[in-house]
Amino acid sequence: MIRHPAFPVEPWVVRETSLDLDALAQTESVFALANGHIGVRGNLDEGEPFGVPGTYLSGFYELRPMPYAESGYGFSESNQTVVNVTNGKIMRLLVEDEALDVRYGVLRNHERVLDLRAGVLERKLEWETPSGRLVRIASTRLVSFTQRAIAAILYEVEAVTEPTTVVVQSELVANESLPEPADGDPRVAAALRAPLESELFTEHDTRSVLVHTTHASRLTVAAGMDHVIDGAADTEHFVEGFADLGRLTVSATVKPGKPLRIVKFIAYGWSENRSVPALRDQVGAALAAARRDGWDGLVAQQAAYLKDFWDRADVEIDGDVELQQAARFALFHVLQAGARTERRAIAAKGLTGPGYGGHSFWDSESFVMPVLTYTMPDAVRAALMWRYDTLDLARERAKQLNLAGATFPWRTIGGEECSGYWPASTAAFHINADIAAAVSTYIAAVDDEEFERTAGITLLVETARLWRSLGHHRPDGTFRIDGVTGPDEYSALADNNVYTNLMAQRNLRAAADIVARHSLQAGELGANDEEAASWRDAAEKIAIPYDEALGVHPQAERFTEHAHWDFEATRPDQYPLLLHFHYFDLYRRQVVKQADLVLALQRCGEHFSAEEKARDFDYYERITVRDSSLSACTQAVVAAEVGHLELAFDYLCEAALIDLRDLMANTRDGLHIASLAGTWIALVCGFGGMRDQSLPLSFAPRLPAELTRLVFRICFQGRRLRVEVTRTHASYMLTAGAALEIRHYGKAAKVERRRRLTLPIPRAPRRDAPTQPRGRAPERRRPDAD
């Protein structure tokens, strides 16, 4: 779907002007609506045709057994998989005696618009029945940011030429049949067939509620709907209930200019503890509240919520309107993934599709939270509180692994480890440092003393304990961390992965610092100055391998002595490599799936000189294939820092357009939330040059030739900072809060409220452009050609 003609570029909306059935599954992901709590894919109102039908609830999963050809101690046994729950978005339509199905009759026109300011998905179509009747349908769908249990649909049907009898069936459907997953690709979640057992169904007047429980995980979900019907005088309705179906049937005559208008309110409630009647009543109450505010009320609340968000978070880009659109689309979906999780996980796909089984990974802390920390800090607090809530599971897992402290799962929904291949999961201990870094960053950016004294100190201490027990000292005092897997999944079980060790170092120091600041709370955790000193010592002596001969950092010890990958002999159809080459072959060679050492250059940049960064970046560019979506944004940031601005721009665009252009060819399974978050990272940390590892916040902005102006906004310690970057200057201004010290290209500066501080941007160093493996350079973007 590269540069799809049906997607004209507009800065504040994503518009599709005709329906491409082959791209249906992809557009369902692109047009998905969510609030972090509930998510609905952009399936057509009438239910069919569909690519992947999907309605998801945060933290709602079924369990599947995990089989092993040869099992081993500590292998995960049970997989949590996101469930397609009761579908409340179905509005079937009968026109005279023809059911609306866009595959039949004539689709005169069809338009869908995702409005990023209104927070709604609009759809308009004109359909001529096979027998020649013409109707016009308009639907608007939202998932409310303000009433988190609620989604709503405004459905209007109107005759175009003559009075027409229509029947609308508004449904709740449980246990929809799903398409079979594509074979052979382990990344596609296994479809779950009929996961829901009926517990109860009720119906009354315009309302229906279905309650179901999953077979194995024993989670209960109640789904309800209520309606407001506005039609001609002859309009009639009745409601029915069955175990897996609730249905309101409305029949009416519609005339030109006299539409039948139905507002549908949909509510979900779910729990592992609450009873069936309690959940039934909970959705009933949510429906009543929504109905009281009415459609217009919900729409107004939604717009207000988004206005506030964009005021805080909008990024303005001059010079590339498609990138502008993509950046806002990306931020909108990051918001949708994280806004109202309220102590549940932010999944890799958000709530937009079944990919990765609905699991949350390190993506959440490493890519999504860096954005949310500065744009929607409450969402970060909620997501970190979810980690805190799962601490006992993580402690248990550490014990099982013969380690101290806590070991968080590589992939999970509920907190239990759900990985089935341990070298690329259990061994990827860096996730614990990633969580700790998210905690530290949040604490630094937000004045939240209560968090710091509860979840903050606990998470930092327990992860520091993990590192202290995972590493060991050599006779010369060096602290080594052996046999772990870094971010790059084309290496595994290596010694002293630089990213892991530097992040562990940060984790250990942060824990020692917070123990010093909060000795009372530390005492409750059994931590004291002696333990903190042992963390500081380990951090101080942590091994950071360096290849003197090459003058670069190996991503792990001896990495640079490994065999090279034969990129010349690798065909384009052999990417992603993991589907065409055995892990052993990938692991033993210098081929990199995704930024690893380069991620260390970004996140732990203070450990590298400018020249080291340039050499390291150049070295890893030559061997990084980006078979992961968690790479381009990092490469963009470091490319920008070392002076490869055009390359940085190309990587930024790849991160930003990953789903709008389906660059990984799997947007159908859901959006790449981390890559979308990476758009903001590439802009703010790349071209804005923002770094937050140590305070004051520092900036080193510099634009590529393609852009003339960049504006971004961040929330920081109760302030709001606006940064505007042009080719020659950067302007800093606070729109709220007290004066703030920052660093601009290493020099201290003070930013004040409503006063623009303009500073010059030095020239970029001139360096030869690095090369990438054959065929793996990012697409060279030419905004003019659009």
Added chain:
Amino acid sequence: MIRHPAFPVEPWVVRETSLDLDALAQTESVFALANGHIGVRGNLDEGEPFGVPGTYLSGFYELRPMPYAESGYGFSESNQTVVNVTNGKIMRLLVEDEALDVRYGVLRNHERVLDLRAGVLERKLEWETPSGRLVRIASTRLVSFTQRAIAAILYEVEAVTEPTTVVVQSELVANESLPEPADGDPRVAAALRAPLESELFTEHDTRSVLVHTTHASRLTVAAGMDHVIDGAADTEHFVEGFADLGRLTVSATVKPGKPLRIVKFIAYGWSENRSVPALRDQVGAALAAARRDGWDGLVAQQAAYLKDFWDRADVEIDGDVELQQAARFALFHVLQAGARTERRAIAAKGLTGPGYGGHSFWDSESFVMPVLTYTMPDAVRAALMWRYDTLDLARERAKQLNLAGATFPWRTIGGEECSGYWPASTAAFHINADIAAAVSTYIAAVDDEEFERTAGITLLVETARLWRSLGHHRPDGTFRIDGVTGPDEYSALADNNVYTNLMAQRNLRAAADIVARHSLQAGELGANDEEAASWRDAAEKIAIPYDEALGVHPQAERFTEHAHWDFEATRPDQYPLLLHFHYFDLYRRQVVKQADLVLALQRCGEHFSAEEKARDFDYYERITVRDSSLSACTQAVVAAEVGHLELAFDYLCEAALIDLRDLMANTRDGLHIASLAGTWIALVCGFGGMRDQSLPLSFAPRLPAELTRLVFRICFQGRRLRVEVTRTHASYMLTAGAALEIRHYGKAAKVERRRRLTLPIPRAPRRDAPTQPRGRAPERRRPDAD
């Protein structure tokens, strides 16, 4: 089953004087009979009670799907699992109206004797029925070494006090129900339920044949039986056939001194290609041939075959009669595993049980063939020809793994890779060098020009190609082999494993040499002097890491920098460690499951100075836990070489008694054939000090205090060499063949036929005894106490 009172020690038999039902499964393995082609466990004649019923055919398996929680490219998809085929050893007995079952009535006495010279299992029992009748039963069972398709039973039942009516039912039973496997231990083969589909059954007079095919692997097996009945005049019989049952029923009156005597001949034929009628006829013909020789003929052939074997291979030990017995028991079972495989695999458990799914591993080439090469070279030829037959599969696997040449499977029955956990299988490339070493050793020890020019050169060339493509050169010319797993399964995916690299070096050089010797055949394989030169270069420059600070060889690069295992904190019930600790934790620490670097000290000893060996051995003793049965014998050999003779003796005894004393607590699943072979290795290469990596053969014999004399015999290049070792001297003598040059403690010597060359044994160097991890020292053996 330590020092079981029912096992008195005798040098040429293993005798059990009473029946212990709790040890039934173990004794079924100990009393298993096999000829390398068919194998029957020592199940009681009457079928029940049983521990694990088992009848196995070499190369006969069913396929099972291999599931993965997260699959990957090149993961094995289908598992070959040994099948318990049609059971022909059942002889049920009804005494008056009571069925013989040792759990009921009174078992007056019960004795089983495995006669290592006769090659038969004898059983005698007196049983009093619940109603008081007393019968005496004698059965003798053999699996013929001379007629490889044939097993036979002589079954005699006699009344002790008064005339008694008996009914004997001699059966063929397909699809016996099996006990459920013990849960949680991945090493126990999954039981296969009803694996056989009936194709045909016939019966006539005293004969019955059943033909079945496996569901998935589509292998067909015919099992037949015929009988000679000798009883009182009133003896009657009839035969019946069913899909899964053939049954001959004999009824007779037996009196004291007038037994009913039944000879049962059992024949098997199986194939993936031959038709059902062809296999039916094949077993019919085998039965006819056996019947023609008769019971006495089969028994006489068996004894002659074994006399010849013991003349060639017997090892005499003075000073420890239990060890003498164990050594012969071990050699007997090695013979049973390898004798008549005739181009099929030698499995880790031989044909004695379902353990490891009936798979063959590197054990075969690395532990069993070194024994067979010098005692039964034809068996080695046949087993290596099996590898040769599977070369196309190994070439395909290499291609799949992006490698040149051939990659042999880590575990298999038919030649396809059946491992379900690749870090400890696919990555254990050393198996290819182990196969090459077996080829080289066979070629050196046996004048077999034809083998050398066909299978020999092909196996060496294709494995050399593998190494050449698996390794790579560094800028300084070093040839590295990264990311592989050595013999020690508590490490994985390490760089430059010393054992692997030294064995690869040998492989590369052997291939280069054979190409030089046979340029015509090399040409047919596409090999030439240029390619051979590249093998020699790689071999010359192969990386052998060394830890200068410690003065020892790390088993793989940086191994000695890894964390130590906390042996003090490890409880005895936490062994084997792999069932109580996660692989990641084992892999990152200095804890060794089984000899790895120490195996290199034995097999590639020429690369280490005597002092290096002593230091290395000492270092690895401190961290080797022997959670594998493939370790004690190697530790015995190297302990003997470096002068720790008592320790060597203890390790020898552990290897030798592993199954007689059930030291690994899993003899029930089958015997540890490689450890039994290791008994010979510990004696001949340990206390005999034999080394064969380069010619002439060298010896450095030295006895421990516990032994006064050791005699062993080897076949070598058409000669037979007898070596006798006492405390002070070694005598070498040829009993057949032309004069032979050897080395004795490094000095050349010539051994002639029928002339005893006696040479003095130097004193052992005095070294402090090494220590082992807490609780993991071998049991100190006190032969006097027996």
